[in-house]
Amino acid sequence: MGVLQYVAKRVGLYFAVLFIGLTITFLLPRLMPANPIDGYIGQIQARASGALTADDIIQLRANLEQLYGLKGDLFSQYLSYLERVVLHFDFGPSFTYYPQPVSQMIFNALPWTLGLLLISTFIAWLLGNMVGLVAGYFHTKKAATILEVVGILLYPIPYYILAVSVILLLAYIFPIFPLSPTFPVGQMTPQKFGMVIYNSLLPALTLVLAGFGWNILSMKALAVATTEEPYVTYARLKGASNWTRMVRYVFRNAMLPQVTALALSLGTVFNGALLTEMLFSYPGVGLIMRTAASGGDYNVLYGAIAISIIAVATAGLVIDLIYPLLDPRIRHK
Amino acid sequence: MTTESPSAAGAAAIPAAPTAKRRDSLLWLLNARLAIGLSLVSIFIVGSIVLPFFAPADPSLQATYLKNMPMSWEHLLGTNAIGQDIFWFLVFAIRNSLILGVLVGVGVTIISTAVGLSAGYIGGNYERVVMLVVDSFITIPLLPILIILGAVIRGNSSFLTVGLIIVVFGWAWGARTIRSMALSLREREFINMARFSGANTFNILTREIFPYVSAYMVVGFINTILFAVNTEATLAVIGLSKVEVPTLGSIIFWALNYNALFTGNYPWLVAPIVASILLFLGLFLTSTGFNAAFANKRGVA
Numbered sequence: 001m002g003v004l005q006y007v008a009k010r011v012g013l014y015f016a017v018l019f020i021g022l023t024i025t026f027l028l029p030r031l032m033p034a035n036p037i038d039g040y041i042g043q044i045q046a047r048a049s050g051a052l053t054a055d056d057i058i059q060l061r062a063n064l065e066q067l068y069g070l071k072g073d074l075f076s077q078y079l080s081y082l083e084r085v086v087l088h089f090d091f092g093p094s095f096t097y098y099p100q101p102v103s104q105m106i107f108n109a110l111p112w113t114l115g116l117l118l119i120s121t122f123i124a125w126l127l128g129n130m131v132g133l134v135a136g137y138f139h140t141k142k143a144a145t146i147l148e149v150v151g152i153l154l155y156p157i158p159y160y161i162l163a164v165s166v167i168l169l170l171a172y173i174f175p176i177f178p179l180s181p182t183f184p185v186g187q188m189t190p191q192k193f194g195m196v197i198y199n200s201l202l203p204a205l206t207l208v209l210a211g212f213g214w215n216i217l218s219m220k221a222l223a224v225a226t227t228e229e230p231y232v233t234y235a236r237l238k239g240a241s242n243w244t245r246m247v248r249y250v251f252r253n254a255m256l257p258q259v260t261a262l263a264l265s266l267g268t269v270f271n272g273a274l275l276t277e278m279l280f281s282y283p284g285v286g287l288i289m290r291t292a293a294s295g296g297d298y299n300v301l302y303g304a305i306a307i308s309i310i311a312v313a314t315a316g317l318v319i320d321l322i323y324p325l326l327d328p329r330i331r332h333k
Numbered sequence: 334m335t336t337e338s339p340s341a342a343g344a345a346a347i348p349a350a351p352t353a354k355r356r357d358s359l360l361w362l363l364n365a366r367l368a369i370g371l372s373l374v375s376i377f378i379v380g381s382i383v384l385p386f387f388a389p390a391d392p393s394l395q396a397t398y399l400k401n402m403p404m405s406w407e408h409l410l411g412t413n414a415i416g417q418d419i420f421w422f423l424v425f426a427i428r429n430s431l432i433l434g435v436l437v438g439v440g441v442t443i444i445s446t447a448v449g450l451s452a453g454y455i456g457g458n459y460e461r462v463v464m465l466v467v468d469s470f471i472t473i474p475l476l477p478i479l480i481i482l483g484a485v486i487r488g489n490s491s492f493l494t495v496g497l498i499i500v501v502f503g504w505a506w507g508a509r510t511i512r513s514m515a516l517s518l519r520e521r522e523f524i525n526m527a528r529f530s531g532a533n534t535f536n537i538l539t540r541e542i543f544p545y546v547s548a549y550m551v552v553g554f555i556n557t558i559l560f561a562v563n564t565e566a567t568l569a570v571i572g573l574s575k576v577e578v579p580t581l582g583s584i585i586f587w588a589l590n591y592n593a594l595f596t597g598n599y600p601w602l603v604a605p606i607v608a609s610i611l612l613f614l615g616l617f618l619t620s621t622g623f624n625a626a627f628a629n630k631r632g633v634a
Contacts, residue, residue: 020466020473024473158609305481
């Protein structure tokens, strides 16, 4: 019963997040003082070097409104928007790469983003928690304080500073990595695959460093509190070794809030990944967004944000659904 | 990263009422983190308030000086590729970033306290709806939304608009923490006492619960400054904030745009990195140090 209730509650939250997210995505462009259609017409006018007449513009406006779902009153626009996005996953065509559909552009980029993000988040979580566990379990020893200092120094540094510093250090002062990474396109061959890995190392390092500090600090605080619990003392009196107590008694319990925290911080982690992609020209959703933002390609932007929200919400749902497997208290309630 | 520090979660556990008067001495505030943090932050605050009065020229004007001059007594950090003095640009950048951070911090603290306190204390369906919105705001990735807003209002946005947008999307974390504090306070004896004595909801919230939450508000406020400075700088680095205004982000934007590394103008890129790291470290140490000091004071570590 406990598990069912838990899952139902969590799935409910998932749909609420999607609904609120998609509604924000729908409302944002419509609340803006600038109208994208005017922008498009301006661009087309510029390409035709001012040869469009007033009649042409009216017709063009009607066509564009039809194409981009801006026809009718706000409510019917909203319904048709939800229908298109939820049922058909359709965000209309890209303006810059007309008539390529936005959903296809984003689906090409999504595996890149997810690959980078999942691997680096997993490494950061694992490494950070291991270091934090040691720092917390041995918190009475001097050497453990050094580990915590690493966390304190890393945690407040934002993604963009980390990215720029990593480039400065490892691509410029010590030219181990290329300054401007290139990512091969087309069919994957082992050689190309190696190139992708090599070029992805710097962005991945940035993301790992960023997640590392937070995990150390948070795990350290949790491990200190757990180490004081009576059942850990009991295990010590029973004769369990340091290792057993640290891993089986302290880590098993201190890990749980860390899993929840990971699910909650996914949005922020995703922000960092997008930014890192932009700064490293890594061909993921972030780069698409940047190109679209500077080129005024609004359909691509709205599609990218809707898919970002869906991706982050789904990842959070998956983590929270795995949670009962880790926490027996929910399973056996 | 999240806007609240890991140890801030510890503040959610509310201790018993402090017996001694708080005013006796401020010695309880002393701990190493807070000392280092406060000194760093004070240097930045005092520097960014006092120094601009001595600025020889508006640092955001281009072509004031010769381009790419090396470090010297006249130009402490040299000049950049668009003829600005790097040192003075940095001073104004820190000042502007701090002003934005404090303004956003005030806005976010007010909203998150109001939302968190009311949700935690009133409870029921109101709380459920509010928490749904809060959780959605936490889950929704902020950067894509900011990128769209940046792209759409670019050109006719002011620096303060950017701050306003950060407030709108930044209050949820604080509201969540404060709500969990109010939740645990709701069941306390002295709250029941107040209620039975005839105090209404508003009075209980402001007179009985607020004093307990105010310590966390200081921590939350500092964390929000950090978050706001970061978010604006992030937008600026990718060119979507008001990059003409000197901030910790726009200085890096210009340095990257003019390939400061290729031209060998290190100070242009290294100076803002070092300044940002010191400022963020200072703010972070202040907030965790204050949190630890307050927890000690109340007798819970």
